[in-house]
Amino acid sequence: MNSGTPRGNPHEGTAPAIELRGASKAFRTPSGTLHTAVRDLDLTVERGEFVAVVGPTGCGKSTTLTLVSGLEEPTEGEVLVGGEPVCGIRQDVGFVFQQDAVFPWRTVLSNVMAGPRFRGVPKAEARERARVWLDRVGLGAFTDRYPHQLSGGQRKRVALAQTFVNDPTILLMDEPFSALDVQTRALMSDELLELWGGAGTDRPDDAPPASVVFVTHDLEEAIALADKVVVMTAGPATVKQVFPVPLPRPRKVESVRLEPEFIDIYREIWSSLGEEVRITRERGASRVA
Numbered sequence: 676m677n678s679g680t681p682r683g684n685p686h687e688g689t690a691p692a693i694e695l696r697g698a699s700k701a702f703r704t705p706s707g708t709l710h711t712a713v714r715d716l717d718l719t720v721e722r723g724e725f726v727a728v729v730g731p732t733g734c735g736k737s738t739t740l741t742l743v744s745g746l747e748e749p750t751e752g753e754v755l756v757g758g759e760p761v762c763g764i765r766q767d768v769g770f771v772f773q774q775d776a777v778f779p780w781r782t783v784l785s786n787v788m789a790g791p792r793f794r795g796v797p798k799a800e801a802r803e804r805a806r807v808w809l810d811r812v813g814l815g816a817f818t819d820r821y822p823h824q825l826s827g828g829q830r831k832r833v834a835l836a837q838t839f840v841n842d843p844t845i846l847l848m849d850e851p852f853s854a855l856d857v858q859t860r861a862l863m864s865d866e867l868l869e870l871w872g873g874a875g876t877d878r879p880d881d882a883p884p885a886s887v888v889f890v891t892h893d894l895e896e897a898i899a900l901a902d903k904v905v906v907m908t909a910g911p912a913t914v915k916q917v918f919p920v921p922l923p924r925p926r927k928v929e930s931v932r933l934e935p936e937f938i939d940i941y942r943e944i945w946s947s948l949g950e951e952v953r954i955t956r957e958r959g960a961s962r963v964a
């Protein structure tokens with residue numbers, strides 16, 4: 676990948692890229708009580724590892740990402756990136772959310788340039804890097820469009836270009852493709868894997884890819900993308916089980932999900948996740964009753 680920003684510790688040394696040790700997060704609610712969103716959470720993401728996080732709705736998955744990002748501090752426990760405690764928002768962390776984080780009044784090119792410019796890259800270089808990444812995501816002919824003139828899939832490609840242009844060592848993705856139709860979603864997953872794996876980029880072969888934490892409700896998506904799938908408990912979230920996904924790479928999501936091994940892994944993880952989903956549903960029903 677084209678580098679221009681200094682890389683942080685996550686790709687240097689031997690410490691894991693991300694570690695949460697006994698991390699808890701409680702929020703003060705408007706009525707003044709404390710609501711525990713994440714409880715005693717232990718999680719390790721190795722350098723270059725792609726980790727998917729699944730769990731029932733509202734269990735605390737997004738909160739876990741905000742702890743890693745530095746947007747929130749843990750109430751208890753530790754959150755380490757590259758072996759160092761997280762304090763504040765790091766420049767080597769990239770985000771992709773369900774909603775597009777674009778400036779609607781700026782062109783596609785200007786949106787992708789914004790990150791490098793914010794990081795102090797000179798204008799001409801930022802423009803060049805943005806063009807390179809827009810070509811890589813297949814939007815070279817759309818640089819002068821405005822976000823509202825793009826399809827949902829094209830806007831997601833802008834989001835990927837916006838993220839990868841900053842050469843992140845850590846990539847936090849919160850249901851990035853959930854608003855897309857099924858076919859576009861599969862396409863975007865393949866494109867993400869290609870970009871993450873460095874295909875078509877000028878990243879040296881020996882440089883590890885970004886370490887990814889990918890939150891999703893879609894267990895098939897999680898297995899197709901990840902090296903390991905983390906199942907969270909019904910809220911407050913803690914890690915229930917971690918499942919390795921030993922499927923070979925490179926993967927194409929539409930074909931990998933038909934493999935017998937994929938189906939076995941799916942069954943095994945669902946038996947763990949389904950139980951937490953049921954607990955969450957029953958709690959919801961008893962609140963309504």
Ligand SMILES: Nc1ncnc2c1ncn2[C@@H]1O[C@H](COP(=O)(O)OP(=O)(O)OP(=O)(O)O)[C@@H](O)[C@H]1O
Nearest residue numbers: 702703704710712731732733734735736737738739
């Ligand atoms: N800033 C906040 N203040 C108070 N409560 C919060 C805050 N952020 C999250 N919560 C609560 O913490 C719990 C976990 O929320 P979070 O968004 O992390 O869950 P999630 O697993 O990502 O949900 P979903 O799967 O529905 O996206 C929820 O009950 C939520 O209402």
